[in-house]
Amino acid sequence: MPTTTWHERAAELEINGRAFIDGERVDARAKARFDCLSPIDGRKLAEVARCGGADVDAAVGSARAAFDDRRWAGKAPAERKKILIRLADLMLARRDELALLETLDMGKPIRYSRSVDVQLAQNCIRWYGEAIDKLYDQVAPTSDASLALITREPVGVVAAIIPWNYPMLMAAWKIGPALAAGNSLVLKPSEKAPLTALRLAELALEAGVPPGVFNVVPGFGDEAGRALGLHMDVDCIAFTGSTRVGKQVVQMAGQSNLKRAWTELGGKSANIVCADCPDLDAAVSAAIGSIYFNQGESCNAPSRLFVEASIKDAFLDKALAMIPQFAPGDPLIDATVMGAIVDPIQMKTVLGFIASGKEEGARLLAGGAAARVESGGLYIEPTLFDGVDPSMRIAREEIFGPVLAVLSFTDLDEAVRQANATPYGLAAAVWTADMGKAIRTARALRAGTVHVNQYDSDDITVPFGGYKQSGNGRDKSLHAFDKYTELKTTWIQVG
Numbered sequence: 304m305p306t307t308t309w310h311e312r313a314a315e316l317e318i319n320g321r322a323f324i325d326g327e328r329v330d331a332r333a334k335a336r337f338d339c340l341s342p343i344d345g346r347k348l349a350e351v352a353r354c355g356g357a358d359v360d361a362a363v364g365s366a367r368a369a370f371d372d373r374r375w376a377g378k379a380p381a382e383r384k385k386i387l388i389r390l391a392d393l394m395l396a397r398r399d400e401l402a403l404l405e406t407l408d409m410g411k412p413i414r415y416s417r418s419v420d421v422q423l424a425q426n427c428i429r430w431y432g433e434a435i436d437k438l439y440d441q442v443a444p445t446s447d448a449s450l451a452l453i454t455r456e457p458v459g460v461v462a463a464i465i466p467w468n469y470p471m472l473m474a475a476w477k478i479g480p481a482l483a484a485g486n487s488l489v490l491k492p493s494e495k496a497p498l499t500a501l502r503l504a505e506l507a508l509e510a511g512v513p514p515g516v517f518n519v520v521p522g523f524g525d526e527a528g529r530a531l532g533l534h535m536d537v538d539c540i541a542f543t544g545s546t547r548v549g550k551q552v553v554q555m556a557g558q559s560n561l562k563r564a565w566t567e568l569g570g571k572s573a574n575i576v577c578a579d580c581p582d583l584d585a586a587v588s589a590a591i592g593s594i595y596f597n598q599g600e601s602c603n604a605p606s607r608l609f610v611e612a613s614i615k616d617a618f619l620d621k622a623l624a625m626i627p628q629f630a631p632g633d634p635l636i637d638a639t640v641m642g643a644i645v646d647p648i649q650m651k652t653v654l655g656f657i658a659s660g661k662e663e664g665a666r667l668l669a670g671g672a673a674a675r676v677e678s679g680g681l682y683i684e685p686t687l688f689d690g691v692d693p694s695m696r697i698a699r700e701e702i703f704g705p706v707l708a709v710l711s712f713t714d715l716d717e718a719v720r721q722a723n724a725t726p727y728g729l730a731a732a733v734w735t736a737d738m739g740k741a742i743r744t745a746r747a748l749r750a751g752t753v754h755v756n757q758y759d760s761d762d763i764t765v766p767f768g769g770y771k772q773s774g775n776g777r778d779k780s781l782h783a784f785d786k787y788t789e790l791k792t793t794w795i796q797v798g
């Protein structure tokens with residue numbers, strides 16, 4: 304346990320907001336910067352390089368040069384493995400520093416930055432490092448007259464654009480498979496939480512990733528992000544963020560060089576609890592714990608809860624008894640489980656949804672207001688609406704905040720129909736003791752991940768991604784390599 308408090312450590316932390324291009328910390332070419340403010344208390348953390356087109360050109364140029372001379376792609380997979388594992392080890396050695404940066408930057412509780420974000424991010428990079436020297440290519444079953452090899456090659460220069468809700472983990476989900484496969488990378492973190500990505504690039508260099516292979520261009524979406532989307536020398540763009548911007552990124556790929564465009568987008572996930580749920584306490588705990596985890600700022604948060612009418616009152620009694628545990632607190636105190644909302648824009652969006660829920664006639668049973676205003680930070684009470692109609696905005700749109708919409712049902716088929724009546728398809732769940740019903744329902748739910756009698760299981764070994772407008776890509780697992788590799792056929796005349 305630290306002998307100094309997290310607040311004392313935060314006061315001593317030196318934060319570097321310069322971009323990371325060609326193995327060095329640099330200012331933006333135009334010397335432009337933006338203020339990085341902490342949502343915890345509004346304090347200014349750093350001035351961060353505001354990269355634009357010229358910086359993106361420099362980063363892509365550096366990545367291209369690194370790819371073309373094969374300083375990374377040409378290393379044996381076992382060598383790349385060693386370096387990525389060293390990076391994971393360095394992340395563990397720097398766990399407190401990375402966790403503190405993450406918490407200060409985006410407001411999540413330090414206990415989770417340490418135990419979830421750093422832990423999962425380093426594990427992701429370690430896992431892809433471990434995997435890369437265990438993958439074999441193929442020989443096609445052609446006639447004896449020739450030999451046809453089917454091989455995987457790195458796609459080249461990968462641009463990754465990521466959101467702010469799990470900044471380090473979303474970076475790791477791209478860095479791990481993209482670098483393990485031998486690509487060069489230009490990463491654009493969110494302007495709302497750029498700090499840990501910048502630090503990861505420094506640690507990667509220290510671990511032995513050659514200069515130019517991993518560049519970070521902090522900046523705004525319509526500047527650095529757009530420049531990457533339209534760049535003629537980026538071979539692949541891996542985007543995680545909102546569905547609105549994801550559509551633009553796909554268009555930019557089409558307008559430019561038809562770079563491979565992979566999208567991991569928003570969600571409005573349905574959690575269906577049947578009256579024969581085998582463990583009501585577990586269902587309540589998962590529903591409440593998962594919607595309020597990370598301040599509700601999770602793409603796969605179960606934000607629509609469908610409860611069978613006959614158990615709804617019992618369910619809500621238990622849920623309302625649990626909710627006070629999630630009252631927002633100081634993110635730099637170990638006991639806190641709900642932290643700050645990332646920035647004033649997101650705060651306004653979430654409070655706007657709460658207002659719309661009230662206006663449209665949903666019953667506010669918990670929360671509904673800003674909290675800890677005296678801290679100077681941005682906090683919202685864990686909020687629950689009952690009596691939600693599928694037509695209401697809080698039932699249809701992604702809120703991305705600590706707001707749960709409760710709907711009830713009497714007919715499971717109708718609940719599944721409503722669950723699927725959304726443009727999104729990221730995650731879903733069903734709770735029932737009847738396994739046949741569970742499997743039929745899981746099959747009927749149009750989502751990339753379906754949980755049965757649980758909600759938040761997670762493992763690097765399983766793919767994560769969406770159906771429909773939740774995106775087309777899959778992060779995590781060996782399937783992620785599909786995004787960062789080209790499939791080559793080589794015909795060899797045998798004679």
Ligand code: NAD
Nearest residue numbers: 465466467492493524528529544545548567568569570602
């Ligand atoms: P966002 O779409 O606003 O921004 C995401 C990234 O795109 C940021 O880096 C931003 O600067 C950049 N960007 C914005 N406009 C751009 C443009 N015109 N061109 C290029 N880049 C641009 O999303 P956000 O608010 O940062 O993140 C929240 C969203 O991310 C939610 O919808 C959430 O569901 C989603 N998300 C999805 C997953 C997943 O795996 N499916 C994971 C985490 C978050």
